[in-house]
Amino acid sequence: MSNQHPNASAADTRHRQYREYVIRRVAQALLVIALVYTLVFFTLFVLPGDPIENKLTSPLNPLPPSAGEALRAYYHFDLSPIEQFALTVSRLFQGDLGYSLVSGRAVSDLVAQGFSDTIVLAGVAFIMTIVLSLAIALTAVYAPVRAIRSIAASAPIASISAPSFLIGFVLLAIFSFQLGWVSSVRDQGFVSYVLPALTLALAVNGPLTQVLIQGLRKAADEPFVTVLRAKGTSEVRIALGHVLKNGAIPSITMLALVVGELLAGVVVVEAVFTRTGLGFITFESVRDQDTPVILAVVILISSIYVGINLVTDLVYPVLDPRIVRPGHGRSRRSRLARPTVATAAATGTAVPDGIPTKASVDA
Amino acid sequence: MTRTTRRRARLAAAALVAVSIALTGCSAASASSDADGGSLTYLDAEIPTSAQVQEAGTWQTRALQQNITDRLLYPNAETGELEPWIADSWTVSPDGLTYTFVIRDGVTYSDGTAVDAASVAKNLNWQSTGDEAKGTTPNAQFPSGLVATPDDATSTVTVVLAAPYAPFLNVLTGWGSGLVADATIDASKEEQSKFVNLIGSGPFVVASETYGKEIVLNRREGYAWAPPSSPNQGEAHLASVTVIPVQEDSVRLGTLKSGEADVIRYVQPSEEQGLVDAGYDVVSKTGVGLSNQWFLRSQAPFLDDVDVRKALLHAIDREQIIETQYTDSWTPATSVLSPGTFGYVDESAKFAYDPDAANRLLDGAGWTERDADGYRTKGGERLTVKTYIDVYDNTAKSLFQQIQNQFKDVGIELSLNELDYSTYWATAFADPEVGALRVGWPHPDPSKGLSEYYSKDGSDLLGLAGSDTTLQSLLDAQNAATDDDTRAAILGQIQDHLIDQAYVVPILNDSQVFVTQQRVKGFSLTDGALPEFYNTSIED
Numbered sequence: 001m002s003n004q005h006p007n008a009s010a011a012d013t014r015h016r017q018y019r020e021y022v023i024r025r026v027a028q029a030l031l032v033i034a035l036v037y038t039l040v041f042f043t044l045f046v047l048p049g050d051p052i053e054n055k056l057t058s059p060l061n062p063l064p065p066s067a068g069e070a071l072r073a074y075y076h077f078d079l080s081p082i083e084q085f086a087l088t089v090s091r092l093f094q095g096d097l098g099y100s101l102v103s104g105r106a107v108s109d110l111v112a113q114g115f116s117d118t119i120v121l122a123g124v125a126f127i128m129t130i131v132l133s134l135a136i137a138l139t140a141v142y143a144p145v146r147a148i149r150s151i152a153a154s155a156p157i158a159s160i161s162a163p164s165f166l167i168g169f170v171l172l173a174i175f176s177f178q179l180g181w182v183s184s185v186r187d188q189g190f191v192s193y194v195l196p197a198l199t200l201a202l203a204v205n206g207p208l209t210q211v212l213i214q215g216l217r218k219a220a221d222e223p224f225v226t227v228l229r230a231k232g233t234s235e236v237r238i239a240l241g242h243v244l245k246n247g248a249i250p251s252i253t254m255l256a257l258v259v260g261e262l263l264a265g266v267v268v269v270e271a272v273f274t275r276t277g278l279g280f281i282t283f284e285s286v287r288d289q290d291t292p293v294i295l296a297v298v299i300l301i302s303s304i305y306v307g308i309n310l311v312t313d314l315v316y317p318v319l320d321p322r323i324v325r326p327g328h329g330r331s332r333r334s335r336l337a338r339p340t341v342a343t344a345a346a347t348g349t350a351v352p353d354g355i356p357t358k359a360s361v362d363a
Numbered sequence: 364m365t366r367t368t369r370r371r372a373r374l375a376a377a378a379l380v381a382v383s384i385a386l387t388g389c390s391a392a393s394a395s396s397d398a399d400g401g402s403l404t405y406l407d408a409e410i411p412t413s414a415q416v417q418e419a420g421t422w423q424t425r426a427l428q429q430n431i432t433d434r435l436l437y438p439n440a441e442t443g444e445l446e447p448w449i450a451d452s453w454t455v456s457p458d459g460l461t462y463t464f465v466i467r468d469g470v471t472y473s474d475g476t477a478v479d480a481a482s483v484a485k486n487l488n489w490q491s492t493g494d495e496a497k498g499t500t501p502n503a504q505f506p507s508g509l510v511a512t513p514d515d516a517t518s519t520v521t522v523v524l525a526a527p528y529a530p531f532l533n534v535l536t537g538w539g540s541g542l543v544a545d546a547t548i549d550a551s552k553e554e555q556s557k558f559v560n561l562i563g564s565g566p567f568v569v570a571s572e573t574y575g576k577e578i579v580l581n582r583r584e585g586y587a588w589a590p591p592s593s594p595n596q597g598e599a600h601l602a603s604v605t606v607i608p609v610q611e612d613s614v615r616l617g618t619l620k621s622g623e624a625d626v627i628r629y630v631q632p633s634e635e636q637g638l639v640d641a642g643y644d645v646v647s648k649t650g651v652g653l654s655n656q657w658f659l660r661s662q663a664p665f666l667d668d669v670d671v672r673k674a675l676l677h678a679i680d681r682e683q684i685i686e687t688q689y690t691d692s693w694t695p696a697t698s699v700l701s702p703g704t705f706g707y708v709d710e711s712a713k714f715a716y717d718p719d720a721a722n723r724l725l726d727g728a729g730w731t732e733r734d735a736d737g738y739r740t741k742g743g744e745r746l747t748v749k750t751y752i753d754v755y756d757n758t759a760k761s762l763f764q765q766i767q768n769q770f771k772d773v774g775i776e777l778s779l780n781e782l783d784y785s786t787y788w789a790t791a792f793a794d795p796e797v798g799a800l801r802v803g804w805p806h807p808d809p810s811k812g813l814s815e816y817y818s819k820d821g822s823d824l825l826g827l828a829g830s831d832t833t834l835q836s837l838l839d840a841q842n843a844a845t846d847d848d849t850r851a852a853i854l855g856q857i858q859d860h861l862i863d864q865a866y867v868v869p870i871l872n873d874s875q876v877f878v879t880q881q882r883v884k885g886f887s888l889t890d891g892a893l894p895e896f897y898n899t900s901i902e903d
Contacts, residue, residue, distance in 0.1 A: 048789045055418070067493065067500040074498030074552075104413045104556025105574055113574060169613060177621040184618045185406065185607045187576065274609050276575040284410070284575070289785040 018317055025313050029306045036302045044291050045081045051101040051289050052077055075101060098292035107296045110281055118277035122262040124193050128201035129208060129258055137212035141220060142239050153213060160206035164265055168199040168272035185274050196273040204261040212251040219247030256308055400600035401901035406615045408629040410575050410608040413556040416543060417493060417502045425538035429893040430580060432541025432563030435464055436532060437590035440890040443703065445532060446590045449478060449542060459527030459845035466518045470588050472544035473568040480513035484520045486542050487511035497552045504534040504811050527843040529850050530808035533705060537807030538891060566599040566897040580604040593898060600900035619878060625901065626879045626886060635690045644879045647692035649872040650805030650892035651704040653812040654696040657868040658824045663798035665746055672865035674724040676714035678773045681871060684765055692876050696869030699858050704809045706854025710862045721773040739774035747776040751791035753801040754784045805891045810841050813857060825866050834860055
């Protein structure tokens with residue numbers, strides 16, 4: 001018993017390798033966020049115009065040039081870009097995100113207001129997307145009538161090609177303007193999330209549904225289905241209990257991509273539904289070159305994306321320990337960048353062309 | 364639009380029956396009106412940004428300040444006369460340097476503090492100097508070097524100016540001159556940015572605010588100091604006004620048509636007639652100040668020749684523009700100033716649409732050749748005027764394109780360029796190739812706009828740097844003119860000169876267009892075309 005079991009040593013090695021892998025990936029993630037922040041900060045200096053300049057010379061309410069000096073000094077625009085960067089970063093580490101140059105509001109308030117709204121919207125939309133995809137995919141594979149199956153199978157294409165602006169406006173026209181069930185402009189709490197979330201879900205479910213349909217079709221043809229059928233298991237049980245369980249695996253990877261698409265889609269949806277979420281805050285701050293707000297939004301969004309990537313990367317080795325082994329070379333980059341393909345290949349599922357990978361969503 | 368919407372709606376309704384079942388539990392929102400005047404829902408087209416008094420330049424912010432704060436004097440939009448408001452009476456010394464205001468008794472801010480001489484003086488000094496330590500800028504309309512001194516015993520405020528400043532009384536009527544409580548003045552700049560911290564003595568009080576989403580105004584209990592001409596002398600009729608910014612034109616219109624909104628600001632001109640036919644009221648007004656105009660920069664290519672500039676004046680068919688793109692709510696510009704503005708003179712005869720005159724002028728200036736595209740050339744160069752499409756005006760693109768077509772008829776190429784909102788001013792105004800850009804907005808006093816744009820001490824948009832001494836001395840002289848007649852005469856000469864030299868091409872008189880439900884009564888616009896909810900009520 002004193003002798004170490006060879007397996008224990010292997011487990012130790014694997015453990016150590018995983019720890020190194022985690023440290024490396026976390027460091028990489030932090031580096032990405034820092035680089036994005038720095039890049040955006042200095043890009044804003046290169047671009048023509050700034051909100052102070054606009055304020056001073058706005059044709060609506062121009063300020064005397066004498067007022068400019070004081071205003072520049074107040075916002076530290078009189079410092080060099082490097083000095084301003086140092087100041088901004090040091091404040092950032094104290095948790096001070098500064099104030100909007102346009103609305104004068106605390107950036108932390110604006111971002112909190114936007115984020116709390118968007119996270120609920122995206123969450124509801126995420127659940128709706130899953131329900132919608134399941135409903136369409138199950139219909140496409142199991143509906144008794146062939147015509148219904150093909151209509152359901154073509155639904156993802158329709159969803160991909162329908163602009164969410166149009167979907168949103170149609171929903172608004174029916175349920176707000178015509179039926180008056182929900183206000184088009186007032187915030188009525190949870191009810192007000194339904195239409196925008198549905199718009200988002202209708203817009204992003206396409207790729208997910210496609211992969212799900214393929215997965216289900218393939219699983220439905222597997223020999224174990226024949227075995228189950230022979231055993232007398234009911235069709236519903238086979239479909240929901242067994243085929244779905246096996247056929248949904250590739251789609252689960254796609255859910256991470258769906259989150260990205262939901263966040264990207266909120267700008268349009270929030271405009272149609274007069275919501276003041278993160279999309280709205282982003283749009284306004286970019287339009288007005290409101291530097292402190294842009295920087296806060298950038299650091300938040302990049303943290304979310306990098307965070308999702310990080311979680312995915314940290315979970316993969318748990319599913320497939322070969323990933324952390326040094327020298328196990330099948331280019332880590334390609335694997336990490338294309339989890340959909342990697343997972344799909346691992347489970348022997350074909351990935352249809354045109355499905356956005358995580359890399360394309362990140363871009 | 365309506366028809367399209369309905370058709371789309373029917374199609375989609377068929378497809379979405381299943382989804383709709385899930386929503387049947389949702390309650391309907393109706394524009395209810397309670398017994399005492401009701402609650403009005405107003406949809407603005409833009410988001411109010413900062414409530415900071417001196418910075419409040421945007422239209423949607425002014426509209427709120429107009430209803431939250433009171434000012435010393437009230438400009439009667441019908442007669443153009445100045446009326447007492449918070450100032451019971453006022454006198455101006457013959458040299459134009461000393462103003463004495465007698466402050467009305469019994470007025471309070473919504474936080475309970477008194478609108479007394481001390482408070483008024485504090486406001487005026489603060490408006491004039493700003494607060495450098497807080498990053499608060501001076502009110503651009505105010506004269507600098509102003510000293511306001513209160514005398515509580517007589518309830519008077521004496522204002523001494525460093526130099527005569529004739530626009531002063533008009534400026535005091537302006538939306539940016541609203542009087543606010545000490546609590547607002549003493550707050551940090553960031554606190555001042557919130558509308559809930561804008562403490563005025565006006566007929567409405569900010570009850571709540573969610574940035575970008577909603578601002579609720581409640582009726583000020585006990586309000587009893589309206590200007591004399593106001594039909595309502597007591598509290599506002601409306602119990603509350605909910606201001607919701609809705610930037611999507613179609614959503615704003617749809618919400619009005621569904622009955623959920625009472626008043627909206629801005630509809631596409633093409634929608635107006637249909638709304639009138641459907642029983643909605645269109646309320647519109649051109650604000651006092653400068654007309655929608657292009658300034659011409661004589662350093663830009665080819666515009667150093669006054670005849671070329673004059674040709675541009677005559678090449679625009681303003682009637683056609685109004686007829687094809689706008690409605691009765693708009694009018695062709697007749698001067699650098701808009702009608703109803705102090706000192707306005709009708710200059711339209713000098714720049715009537717006359718393509719023959721434009722052609723003659725251009726021929727005389729040597730632009731006699733034509734190139735393959737039909738544009739005039741001289742020495743191998745094409746007669747091109749560069750501009751950027753105005754980002755502040757949502758009808759600008761089609762307007763500019765129509766002018767481009769009209770210019771082509773006389774052989775001038777108008778080169779249209781586009782920029783986004785955040786880079787427009789910095790890029791377009793710095794571009795030395797640019798010959799014309801659009802300016803012109805409402806101002807409580809026209810001289811401020813004129814000086815700001817065209818004086819060497821302002822933005823000097825004409826780029827003259829004072830070299831046109833006639834213009835410069837006229838602009839300087841009207842500030843110092845101490846009686847209205849002299850000042851009006853000088854303003855007339857300024858308009859003459861700007862048109863005679865063809866420095867400015869007036870295009871049209873901008874309007875603010877509102878659409879209201881029939882149940883909305885007494886909704887009116889101020890001289891600056893801002894909505895006034897004080898006299899408004901909802902009657903079913």
